[in-house]
Amino acid sequence: MSAIDDLASLEARIGHVFADRALIELALTHISALKGEALRVRSYQRLEFLGDHVLGSVVSDMLFTAFPQAEEGELSRRLADLVREEACAEVAEDMMVGPFIRLGVGEAQSGARKRRTILADIAEAVVAAVYLDAGYEAARALVDRFWRARLEAPRRPLRDPKTVLQEWAQARGLPPPAYREVSRTGPDHAPRFVMAVELPGLERAEALGASKQDAQKAAAAAFLAREGVSEGSEA
Template sequence: MNRHAGRADRSGLEASLGHRFATPDLLGRALTHISGLSGANARSGSYQRLEFLGDRVLGLAVSAMLYAEFPHATEGELSRRLADLVRRESCAEVAAAWDVGPYLRLGPGEVQSGGRGRQAILADVCEALIGAVFLDGGFEAAAGLVRRAWEPRMLSPRRALQDSKTALQEWAQARGKPTPVYSETERSGPAHAPSFVVTVAVEGCEGAAGVGTSKRLAEQDAAEAFMRREGFGPLPPAPAPAEGQDP
């Protein structure tokens, strides 16, 4: 059976996940977008509830990994690392690495508009799959899935640990300025693939604009543009104390 049909044999996906489901219906639900269902129970039959659960399991599993791996890190650094690892973009990248797209159950409209590769859907399904593994095999199974997918990312961060908005806010506060203000100045594109332009204003400074597929990403881009112009950027994490020194 052709696995690109979305509801076909899922053994290849189970191999990618490293987990064989004792309850296959859980895996099927984790792969089902609401557009692939109809009727009054469409929402309850989709991955949305599993996504809610998986988001919490992912946060706990990654937090435990960070706590063990970075014994000298402050709470603030651990929080920044956690935020980077569980961000929507990271979840979508993991789902793409698992090659979940061909297995998704989508409505015809979502299929035609490229839903199998859409970042928002991939991120949701990633969390739903973690939730499904948790229900099927318990926390250890879900934590193992998270560890296999996220440990390389944890050990080799792909971006600065301090996000640009936080860095810009701290820069402004250090100079006695109010918190930077972000304003949406333009929105374009279709509803399923919007584009936002956001401008950041800092008291006494020229504003800067950023673009993104969400307001949050556009705000980050605006902060980055401001910092590039002013010649500074997100701070690196503080070094671990030398052996024998108090953290």
């Protein structure tokens, strides 16, 4: 099967039968398959935009329920891990969308059906297509079907952002990160701390936490995010 002539098997795989088949066809259409003006609006790109936000909303809700003791920083790191390009591309592979992707001849011959960026975009576009076809609960069911196992059993453990930042700094010949209390607010029984992390020659990062340790971790995570470093990365 090299086209989108029969989508029944894909619908069975994702667990949703479309009332409007045009939506799933659009979600599977790469810009290279189109000719003429206004190409982008007739490819999956608009759906990808919507799907990114629907996916983030659903996964955030799932994480909030699944990890009731988790601080904001941990939830943010888990969310980033679950919606990153690699994870979405793996979901697209699980959905087996490859044979259904509509591509231009050149893209098809270059192996684009297995290209991570395209697969990730299509996974998000499929989420949006289901959302537009049947609403939020249908999109949530789809996300639960393909992301639940990843959420409950992360592929790799989440590392302490302070450790990752220290290793990152050491690998670049920098001294250990310095943490400094910026402010403390709230009553004694429920204080809120703002901590800053600093490294020579780099802009500091600040974050809020219920304890100094939590605020330090959140500041380190903010620093790493700004520098484009994943907490799962090696230094």
